[in-house]
Amino acid sequence: MNNQERTFIMVKPDGVQRRLVGKIIQRFEDRGFKLVALKFVAPDQGLLTQHYADLKERPFFPSLLKYVSSGPVAAMVWEGKDAVKTGRVMLGETNPLASKPGTIRGDFAIDVGRNVIHGSDSVDSANREISLWFQPQELVNWNTNDHGWVYE
Ligand code: IDP
Ligand code: MG
Numbered sequence: 001m002n003n004q005e006r007t008f009i010m011v012k013p014d015g016v017q018r019r020l021v022g023k024i025i026q027r028f029e030d031r032g033f034k035l036v037a038l039k040f041v042a043p044d045q046g047l048l049t050q051h052y053a054d055l056k057e058r059p060f061f062p063s064l065l066k067y068v069s070s071g072p073v074a075a076m077v078w079e080g081k082d083a084v085k086t087g088r089v090m091l092g093e094t095n096p097l098a099s100k101p102g103t104i105r106g107d108f109a110i111d112v113g114r115n116v117i118h119g120s121d122s123v124d125s126a127n128r129e130i131s132l133w134f135q136p137q138e139l140v141n142w143n144t145n146d147h148g149w150v151y152e
Contacts, residue, residue: 008133
């Protein structure tokens with residue numbers, strides 16, 4: 001298993017507006033994942049069209065783009081063992097009503113069109129999404145010894 005697997009996680013505009021960013025970061029930190037990138041972005045239609053390219057033909061695509069471009073999002077990269085699959089388990093199901101309590105969508109959402117958070121669904125899509133949203137120099141390398149951090 002890859003201890004340095006990375007996944008792209010994004011708190012969508014409804015999650016930002018509802019002040020859920022801190023709680024969501026806390027869940028990933030508590031679980032043991034490392035935050036390697038974090039930024040606030042107001043995504044435009046072009047970026048979102050690339051991000052959701054596989055959903056372009058779906059009937060809800062226009063409303064999805066309108067929803068996710070309706071305000072700032074918190075874009076993050078989390079690293080750790082099985083980060084992609086475990087991240088998806090922590091999110092819950094796409095439809096919040098099908099999500100178990102204890103998951104992010106199961107605890108904070110009821111509407112598929114306002115489901116608070118995105119998480120990569122495979123290692124390949126994680127790599128694609130990370131390079132779409134972040135420059136390489138925006139990703140921290142936790143594994144070098146030259147940070148000069150006081151607490152190792
Ligand atoms: P995921 O976010 O759980 O990976 P996807 O199937 O990749 O789910 O869909 C991306 C996003 O599109 C969902 O998170 C949700 O916001 C939205 N979406 C998916 N299915 C529907 C639908 O049937 N109606 C409205 N929005 C949907
Ligand atoms: Mg998806």
